[in-house]
Amino acid sequence: MTGALSFAAPAVLAGLLLLPALYFLLRATPPAPRRQVFPPLRLLREIAPTERSPVRMPLWLLILRLLVASLVILGFAGPEIVPPRLLPGTGPILLAIDNGWAAAADFPARIAAARRIVEQAGRRGVALLATAPDAAEQKPHATGVLTRAQALAALGAMDAEPWPSDRIADLAAVRAARTRIHDLTGVYVADGLAQPGLGRFIAALDPARIVAAPARGIRLLKPPRIARDGALIARLAVVAQRDRVIQPVLAENASGGALARAIITIRPGSTKGEARIGLPAALANKVVKLVLPGRPAPGGVALLGSGARRVVAGLVAGGTANPEQKLLGALYYIRRALPSGASVRTGTVEQLAESGASTIILADVRLRPPEIGMLQRFMDDGGVVIRFAGPLTATRSDALVPDRLLRGVRALGGALTTGKPEAVAGFAPASPLAGLPAPKSVTVTRQILADPASLDPATVWARLADGTPIILGVRQGRGVLADVLTTANTAWSDWPIAAGFPALIGRLVRLGMGEAPKSGMLKPLRALDGAGRLVVPGSAAQPIEAAGLAQVPVSPAHPPGLWGNVHGAVALDIGGHVPLPEAADYPATVPVTGLDALPRARRFGPAILAAALLLLSADLLISLILRGALRLRVAAIGAVLLLAWGGTARAGEIPPAALATTLAYVKTGDAAIDSVSKAGLAALSDTVNQETAARLGPPRGVVPGTSNLQLYPLLYWPVTGATTPPGKHACAALDAFMASGGLLVIDTDGGGTDEQGSGAGFDPGAREALRRVTACLAIPPLKRLTANDTLAHTFFLTRHFPGRFDGAPVYIAAKGGRDADGVSPVVIGANDWAGAWATDRAGAPMRAMLPGTPGQRLHATWFGINLVMYALTGTYKSDQVQIPAILRRLSR
Template sequence: MSALPLAFLSPWLLLGLLALPALWLLLRLTPPKPRRVDFPPLRLLLEVAAKRETPVTTPWWLLLLRLGLAALIVLALAKPVWNPSAAAPAGSGPLLVVLDNGWAAAPDWDERVRSAEGAISAAGDAGRGVALVATAEAPRDVGLATADEARERLRVLQPEPYSADRRAHLPSIERFLAANQEAEAIWIADGLGAGEARPFAEALKTALGSRALTVRVDPTGSARGLAGADNTPAAMTVKALRAEAAGPETLRVRALDLRGRALGEADAAFGVGAREATASFEMPVELRNDVARLEIVGAGSAGAVQLLDRRSKRRAVGVVTGATADTAQPLLSPTYYVTRALKPFADVREARGQGASAAVESFIEQKLPVIMLADVGALTETARERLRGWIDAGGVLVRFAGPRLAGAPEDGLSPVRLRQGGRTLGGALAWETPQPLASFAADGPFAPLAVPGDVTVNRQVLAEPDADLPDRVWATLGDGTPLVTGARQNKGMTVLFHVTADTRWSNLPLSGAFVDMLRRVVDLAGSGPAPAEAAPAQGAAAAGQPAQPAPQGPRATLPPTRTLDGFGAFRNPPATAKPAPAEGRAFATFDNPPGLYGPVDAGVAINAMPANAALARLDLSGLDVGVSAVVVAEPTPVAPWLFTAAAIVAIVDGLIVFLLGGGAALLARRRPQAAALALIAATLALALSGQPGFAQQTAQAPAKAADAFDERFALEATLATRFAYVATGDFEVDRIAKAGLEGLTQSLAARTALEPGAPIAIDPAKDELAFFPLIYWPVTADAAQPSPEALARIDAYMKQGGTILFDTRDGFTAGGGGPEGAALKRLLEGLDVPALEPVPRDHVLTKAFYLLDEFPGRYADSPLWVETLPAADEREERPARAGDGVSPVLITGADLAGAWAIGADGQPLFPTSSDERQREIAYRVGVNIVMYTLTGNYKADQVHVPALLERLGQ
């Protein structure tokens, strides 16, 4: 029984209200109260005569009070609920609940679950069976279950990261409805027209016939999606989609790398009535190549995430030509066709005003991953040597034939040995006719491409036949001669097109296959200056994946590595996920959920929506269905409040009866007893009305105490900049660590603008580490490895910018092999520690505050180890770097705390291995370490100011 927004879970108990008239009559029979009359003895004689007495009735307002008390009890026993859950359609037959649980249902998943749970509960209260169908799951037979069983299954459902395949469930749904002629249905739809939503609704209504079909949809259209990410020459763009052609709206899109670090944000602004907007990330190409994930901030669905793989990276390609008429005759230049083919997916850098050798050396200095030589025959010895070293380091050299290459001597920069001179096909003096392109090697990068039928070759350079030639041929002509060859050379690769890059020797540059072939060749290179270690030639060439260890043919597949859940978060691949084609799929399915497949540096990404996706609202116009919003009810039981009110009314009634029965006079004579009675009544009233809150407060008291402790610790750690030391449990070691940090704190306050607070002892397994920029960890010989939880906290602290200074305090006298060194190895076993090296001469630590060339503590010969930095040229090559360049780990054996330690009188506690000059240097080391952890690598950037000013002047 329901009268919005109030419902009764036991409405039959409301029949007790019919007893109120009988209760009224019963209350009227209450005898009159005793009457006390003070009179003299003679007054008694005057009233000896018997008189007829009329009984005094109960006052009307007291009757109403007692009737109200009875009504409150009856109403409370009927279990009233305020704002009840959504009810199921009226009927007595089974209820079919169809729930869309694709990615579009994720943003308001909780509301949908509560809506379905309300319908199931209402059906259960009516004694009806329930059948639950989740449209994003694999099809299964639909069977009846109890409401409790349906609720249990509903609680374990989660949104899936792909679109629901509703039509696949129609056969089982139709069989269920045919077997249950009185069944009715509720479809809690995601509100999108994708997945053949309207045909599904029509088929569902046809199967129901005259029975009711209720469709619940989100009227606000909360689903938002991303599709069609494109790394253009100017910026990275992605389409933001919505289903409702509503008013203006702005979505924030965030770009993340593989580690989840934010690289940039951009806005996608929808115009009035627009269902598509574009977010543009104008970042350097180096940063855009690091983007692995684009997501709508706060959208919370797999459809609002776009994963990027190697195919979205823009490689920088240097193009060098041996021709001299590039500017005067651009259409006759080999670089014209190459640059036009490369521009959609690569940043092309042409050599202008330079010779071939100088251009090659310039591109090598720029750390380009791909260099293309169009008919370049001769290079200087220096250029050839540098080019060989660049290829060995991971570069990809692509050469095109031509007259100069055909007449040049062998230089070792081609994948195969070439015959001198070219081969002419066709013409008055030629025996052969022009040859078509015949096939692509099954294990080569061009294998997935269709062989174009309109490509003909009339001249080429021939390869000398040898045993390795068949393994290096990627494309062949009709007569079996090679058109494209390639070979692995250490980490890099050389590729040769046996025709020119222009139309003199073939019409290949005019075909679309030329663009696809160059794209796959460029994909063989890594996205940075030093491509990753690649597999052997045959397997590496497969599908453009240099890091794939196994050959990849047209049917090659890649296993799932990381997949998305329905909310857009990464998870381990589910057991139902199958390997995906090496070329990827257009969009996700049940077998291939969205995620990353294959190796991180050579895999493919599958997204929830294809690049050309568009969102549209579910259209149910003209169908005989009931459409309503997804009702989200927060039911509140009213019975406790009614029982409380009844208890209060009962107490008031008792007090009134007491007072009407002469209680006032009794209270006048017995005031102490009356006061105690009033106190008991007040206590009872408070207990009846406030017991739940009191119990809750009592239960939460320990938690509040714990929160208060954490808050005190947080305030103590953050109101001033403090350094922490790890408490080892060894009293002497902890005393020295504390005294050392106190000495360093005083030195910082005297020498710098920083005034740190007193150091704090911490336990990494219990205390929050993020409050401290630097943690000093003295390593003892008996130190045990931290628990997995503590290791996770320590690793998170280091990943988020914190620095830990490990000090073995042994001077590395045993070369790191002493008991303290062994203990340090145990501590670091479970941590993701970067590669370390002694502090280089040009490191920021050598100039963060003082200029230093050594890092002593109590011991003078112990090096300080920091994270290994890239080479100087690699650091200069990249315009932007993530983080501030601070090493998360510092390791020393110099016993820095022992050198810093001071007593209560301010005097050093321990001598150094040399003299007081060593202690002064130790203090300077501490100051530099603190400045380094607090300010990062800004001092390193200062050395580039002259170069930056010079470039700005240009």
């Protein structure tokens, strides 16, 4: 690289003029006084016959000190080789920087390029223009002429924005800057994206150089589609290019954990691609966004509103008749009225409440008190309970009702009754069913009556033509309880066969999770920032009518994010509100440079100052030698350095695990598994340090048979179907580890989980892998771990022992197979404990929980702490002194 020599602070070079004066000053410095020992008996022999102290400083030492002074002056002057001049003209620089959504993915590289331009501008001054409006809806405008330091500070405070650049405002800002500041030289750091008005903006800026990254790197996630079977279809848009595009996409939950990964492949020349993300319904409902990994940008995030959640409906019917009987069964019409793609399950109330269902529909079911408690907790967590009346619930009401009901059945019309069947008048305007059309030609012949003496008008969601309630509803916790006071089949009304019945069921089942609002004003709930993170919306964000949300452009007034009202939330994604990405076409007369292609200045000031410091240290040593004061000091310094070196060498021979209590994991050779094991034990060690008096060091990976296992109290061994059986030496090392008091924790990545995540024990693959891998080990007879064992209460009282999976049994050594102190040398499970403990650098969980029940990750952490305390303290909690306290806590 060619360039010219320059100085950052040329005025400092004036110090070189002082070197002659320094020369005479150093020569005039008198020599140091000579020390002479005065022994009375050796006086004559020790005194030299002539004076040998030098009159002047030696010439070579004088030159050395003058050289040090020159180097200090040159170093502070900041010599540098400046690259060839890239910017013509002599006036200030107008630096325009794209900071819209398309520039966010590599925005740090754009700021770095802008810094190099500012450095090249030198003393010319720089005016900055960020082309996207800020969160306060302040339109783009150019700053005044800034010095080099001011411009660098302003660049450090600049952020990417989650909306496009405003080319009309950019054009006005450039014209205003050229009117205000004369002789401007334009430079444009572009995002590479074509936009309406870009050509006029570039013409007004008249850039001497354009710095841009290739547009082929722009990625835009389009709003996902929901397939008929409920699967998510991730969609990606890119700039057309000659090579095939392969882009992974992650489905993440609210805490940032990845639930699924898919690969989108786009053919050469194409601009769009899709990938299917199939998940069990209970897990699919936990997905809140799709993310392009490694690209912290709003264009790489697609949020999912409440309307995108998949319905998981649990159906329960009372009575003894076949609930699925064609045209007559209590569940026949409900099953067919559920939204397309809904997952349907049947079973008992207890099974469905724990299965991850979003809605439970009860058709003439009389509930017992325990079932009422389960359903109340289900609704508190956001579930929807829909009840239909019938002969069983008419004779005796239970406590799970929105309002008090009367016993008996009201008959409307018939041979033995007066009156006639009543029509459904419509839905209450203030209810969640508002907006549904009133069912036409629907009549009700029988119903259960709400008690008019205690009726709360707010619980009435629909009435008959005579004013009596036909649907009652109430919010409970985050969920909903709805009671339809007629049957789910045609026994009491013809509503189930009406055209509007599916719309009614569809609205009801989505009340807990929320549905996509179709009317009313929407407010911004959470907004995406320039790094693709959900944050509090800015002050400029304004409500918008739901009907116009699909056409609104993203801007500070309507930022991308989640918008909603009482009915639910809808996602405003960038991908659905900006055009498909297209590469910009720049003028052929303007040179275009890549972000990393700008030459950099080579600075020599720090190196020169370092050389001056070394020469100054040499001068100090030489002065000590000339004064005769170095011998004793050299001996002392040498002794200290020798001791320090020897101590360091001896300390280096001691393994770190011998200096602090440390957990270990067996290296499997699989980088993904080993990283999770390391992260899981690291997070567990941090929690143990916070919750207990123990102090653990960072975990270490070991290889049995090679590493010294005796240094570790607990050894975590993840076993998968690909794990190879240990060799002879490794088996001997593991047996010796267990025999010497170590705790070997053998874990697999999940055993026997179905779609709902319920445990069914070790699956055959996990059982076979464990049998094959542990065949050479001296494993004692095993028993299933229970809440009565010491391991269940070494620190926390735990009744179950989940990890990332829940339900598989955990085994420890049986009583007769334990050693003398009663501590089990081995714990075997299939719940992937490390996956539950593992967190990333930001503290977010690395893996999702299956099934993800409330408190599962917390209980996994509790069990992990119990494992550590069990390995460190053994069976001290089995002491009789502790029994009364444990019994009291268990009783609570």
